[in-house]
Each structure stands twice: as structure tokens, then as C-alpha cells.
Amino acid sequence: MKIVADLHLHSRFSRATSKNMRIPEMVRMAKLKGIGLLGTADFTHPGWLDELNRHLVEAGPGIYEYDGIKFILTTEVSSIYTRKGALRRIHNVIFAPSFDAVEKISKFLGRFGSLTSDGRPTLGLDSETMLEGVLSLSPESFIVPAHIWTPWFGLLGSKSGFDSLQECFGKYSDEIFAAETGLSSDPPMNWRLSALDRITLISNSDAHSPARMGREANIFDIEPSFFELKDALKQKDPKRMLGTIEFFPQEGKYHYDGHRNCNVRLSPRESIEGKNICPRCGRPLTLGVLHRVEELADRPEGYHPANAIPYYSIIPLAELIGEAKGLGRDTAGVGHVYERVCQELGGEFNVLLWADIEEIAKMAGREIAEGIARMRKGQVKVDEGYDGVFGTVSVFGKEEQAEKKEEEDKGHEQLSLF
Ligand SMILES: [Zn+2]
Ligand SMILES: [Zn+2]
Known part of the structure; x- marks a missing residue:
């Protein structure tokens, strides 16, 4: 089973x-x-x-x-x-x-x-x-x-x-x-x-x-x-x-290398090329998890072992709903939708990984369904975390989100007219 x-x-x-x-x-x-x-x-x-x-x-x-x-x-x-x-x-x-x-x-x-x-x-x-x-x-x-x-x-x-x-x-x-x-x-x-x-x-x-x-x-x-x-x-x-x-490990606070105060974020390869020294302040960089992997790795990036077990990268459903609605993940507005969608469609993992996108759209709306479809295809926008700064992973990205916010604000304005 x-x-x-x-x-x-x-x-x-x-x-x-x-x-x-x-x-x-x-x-x-x-x-x-x-x-x-x-x-x-x-x-x-x-x-x-x-x-x-x-x-x-x-x-x-x-x-x-x-x-x-x-x-x-x-x-x-x-x-x-x-x-x-x-x-x-x-x-x-x-x-x-x-x-x-x-x-x-x-x-x-x-x-x-x-x-x-x-x-x-x-x-x-x-x-x-x-x-x-x-x-x-x-x-x-x-x-x-x-x-x-x-x-x-x-x-x-x-x-x-x-x-x-x-x-x-x-x-x-x-x-x-x-x-x-x-x-x-x-x-x-x-x-x-x-x-x-x-x-x-x-x-x-x-x-x-x-x-x-x-x-x-x-x-x-x-x-x-x-x-x-x-x-x-x-x-x-x-x-x-x-x-x-x-x-998505990029969300972690110490994925990439860098200096928060210098606004410097580097991939391990970039920092190694620069001898792990910050190009702004000249001090040693804070090295992240990916750097440690690079240090111990005996294979290039992208190597796929023959006996590897598959994996599925997800964004938590509450985050996707929040993004689609322009609301925080832990808000009541998101919570209501989350519970309803999970109950109707057989649980969060079924929604994220297996449920039919059209079914999700019918239940939860076009936007959330689109977000899930993009996540399944790996069409996500990633900003790697570094030196204590959380990274972000999103399906709509900042620009699309700003547009959405504008539309929603307009909607509110119109509503308040009545
Ligand atoms: Zn532990
Ligand atoms: Zn620096």
C-alpha cells in the first residue's frame, strides 16, 4: 500500500x-x-x-x-x-x-x-x-x-x-x-x-x-x-x-555563500574563483551548505547515479495559496482555503503531486491550480538564501505578484465604491 x-x-x-x-x-x-x-x-x-x-x-x-x-x-x-x-x-x-x-x-x-x-x-x-x-x-x-x-x-x-x-x-x-x-x-x-x-x-x-x-x-x-x-x-x-x-534547498538561510551586510551573494564556484574572499569588503565569506557539498563532492553538478530514488520538489500548499492570493502563509484567509482544498481533494500531498489540475481549478480557482501546475513542472523562480538571509522560491515571481496585488487592490477599490 x-x-x-x-x-x-x-x-x-x-x-x-x-x-x-x-x-x-x-x-x-x-x-x-x-x-x-x-x-x-x-x-x-x-x-x-x-x-x-x-x-x-x-x-x-x-x-x-x-x-x-x-x-x-x-x-x-x-x-x-x-x-x-x-x-x-x-x-x-x-x-x-x-x-x-x-x-x-x-x-x-x-x-x-x-x-x-x-x-x-x-x-x-x-x-x-x-x-x-x-x-x-x-x-x-x-x-x-x-x-x-x-x-x-x-x-x-x-x-x-x-x-x-x-x-x-x-x-x-x-x-x-x-x-x-x-x-x-x-x-x-x-x-x-x-x-x-x-x-x-x-x-x-x-x-x-x-x-x-x-x-x-x-x-x-x-x-x-x-x-x-x-x-x-x-x-x-x-x-x-x-x-x-x-x-527547495535554495530557501535555506545558508544555501549560497556571501555577506549579508555587503549585499554579496555568490555560488560556491564564484567564491572559490575569488578565493572565498568578499569582493566588496575583502573579508572571508560566510560559506553555505552548497559550498560544503562542493568541497566533499567527487562528481560534477548534475550527476545522476543509476540507482537513485526519485524525488519531488514541492512548495507547501499554504504558501502556494498565499502567493496566489497575495496573503501570508499563516493567515486565516489562507487557512480556510487550505483546509477545504485538502479535505475535498484527498490531502495536501495528493493536491500537490497527483490530483488533476482541472479538478483543483474547479475546487480552488484557476490561480492556485496554475501555481501547482508550474511547481510540478519545476517552473519556479528561485532566489538563493545566503549568510543568514532566507531564500525565496515562488511560482509567480515578484513582478507577477506585484501585478496581482494591483489587480486585487483595484478589486477592493471597486468593492468599496459600492
Ligand atoms: Zn536535529
Ligand atoms: Zn563583505
Whole structure:
């Protein structure tokens, strides 16, 4: 059965997370979006574990359920430790097949730091030691390095990461078969490293509030089973791992290189040509995620590995509606349309990826349908983020948007005449 899965998110017990990240609210949002399988998140937190125990019922091997939405036991761990003389900060997601396994794993992890102060615990625990410990206690469990390119907390991050999986997980690195690309990278960026060819790239929202759930996700064709999910990832099986749903990484604050104060934005190639020095002020540039990829890549841009899993780049539906209507993504006006369209047309992902454009037009209007059609064809206008400045991705672009605003203002004027 085809199922959209968001496997890494956070509960209300994680820091800076919405109090609405509770099972019933998460399930309501999953239905609206068309997500069938969620990671529980935060299973190391006793308070959250208690809620999981109360809400979830078993619905298959290693799979649980609440009101029709499936869950798999996951937690993210932030590890801070010194290795080879450098400080490392690495986030990993642990997947466990049962509450029994969760208990054993949490007992082990609790030796390295507090599990109660944060749903995503920060532990003084080397990633390799953690993997060894988890597998010895629960051989069916597995670990997926999280958002591998983020500068501070990613396995391949420029600030406190490593240069390879091998370096991080040592003699256990063969036990790593999947990695999360995170919001700051998409599959083509990862395809430039031959070392990642054997790895299944997955994508998740890392959401801290219901509205952000599923902003990245995975499409599986599996029976609801922990073991089948694990095997699909392990085999990198294109019949069962159908693809990932991706954010445009250009939107990230550190995609390109540059200097915000100098108004200088450069592609990695441009900065390398200029020896990573700002052409305005002469100081070293702030280097972004794409630069880090360029550094580690052993293949040119545009390389497509033979066994690559497909991916679909999306703009969140609320953003598309907002753009089409000239309103902010989080406004009530957008919210109403969003809920109605999702309910009528089988969820956000169905609307964004599969629903008939004419159907969408009938339901939501010509503009929104046109926006979705353009997004599907990759006809988007991109301004890359750099040095702390968010990038923008839009289907209509600034000029078209200005025209639209003018038309709408005229409409309001006319209305107010009456
Ligand atoms: Zn993280
Ligand atoms: Zn500068």
C-alpha cells in the first residue's frame, strides 16, 4: 500500500516545540496532509512515552496506530563529543521495533545525560558508541543520521561534522544504510558524493508544530510493518521506496555563500574563483551548505547515479495559496482555503503531486491550480538564501505578484465604491 511517511518530528516535550504537538493534533494534521505514517518522536522522554503508551495501539509488526494513522517508534539524539581532536555535534534518529526495545535503549542512553529535560536529549555520547550500544541491546533497531548537511549538527556539516560516514561510525558504518538529507539539501546535491551511493536518502519535516509536518516526507509502497520499512531502506528498493518529497534547498538561510551586510551573494564556484574572499569588503565569506557539498563532492553538478530514488520538489500548499492570493502563509484567509482544498481533494500531498489540475481549478480557482501546475513542472523562480538571509522560491515571481496585488487592490477599490 502506498503510504506517505514523515519519520522525524518532535513532540511538545522537545524544546521550542508547539504545545499542540500531541497525538490527537498530530493525527488531525496528518489526515489533512495525507500522511499515513508518522515517527512518534521523542521516545526517550518519560512524559511523552507515557502519552504514547496511552494513545497508541499495536497495528502490525512494530507499527502502532491512533485513529487510523500509523506510528513507528523514533527519537532524535543530539550527541556532543570530541573525536580526533575536534568537537563534534551530531544528530541521529533511532528507530525501534517495540516499546520493549525503547525501554532498553532509553536505559542505556540515560547513562550519558538527562532524558527528562528535552524530548531530544543532548548526550555526551559518541555516535559510534551509541550505534554499538543500541544494536547490542536491540539488533532490529537502526540509526539514521539526521539532516546530514546542517553546519552545526549534521554528520557532514562544515562546523562540527565529519568528512564521511566512515569517520563518524567507524567499524559500525556498514550498519548505516539511510541518511536524512534535511531541509538544506536535496537528492541531486547528495548524488555528487559517490560515498552516498549505497545509502538510501530519506526526507522528513523535523517539524516543531503541526503546520510544518510533512514539509518533507517519504513515499513508500509497503505493508505497515517496521521490518518491511527497514528492509525497503536497507535494500534501497525502488519498488518499495518510491521517492522523497523535498523542500527547495535554495530557501535555506545558508544555501549560497556571501555577506549579508555587503549585499554579496555568490555560488560556491564564484567564491572559490575569488578565493572565498568578499569582493566588496575583502573579508572571508560566510560559506553555505552548497559550498560544503562542493568541497566533499567527487562528481560534477548534475550527476545522476543509476540507482537513485526519485524525488519531488514541492512548495507547501499554504504558501502556494498565499502567493496566489497575495496573503501570508499563516493567515486565516489562507487557512480556510487550505483546509477545504485538502479535505475535498484527498490531502495536501495528493493536491500537490497527483490530483488533476482541472479538478483543483474547479475546487480552488484557476490561480492556485496554475501555481501547482508550474511547481510540478519545476517552473519556479528561485532566489538563493545566503549568510543568514532566507531564500525565496515562488511560482509567480515578484513582478507577477506585484501585478496581482494591483489587480486585487483595484478589486477592493471597486468593492468599496459600492
Ligand atoms: Zn536535529
Ligand atoms: Zn563583505
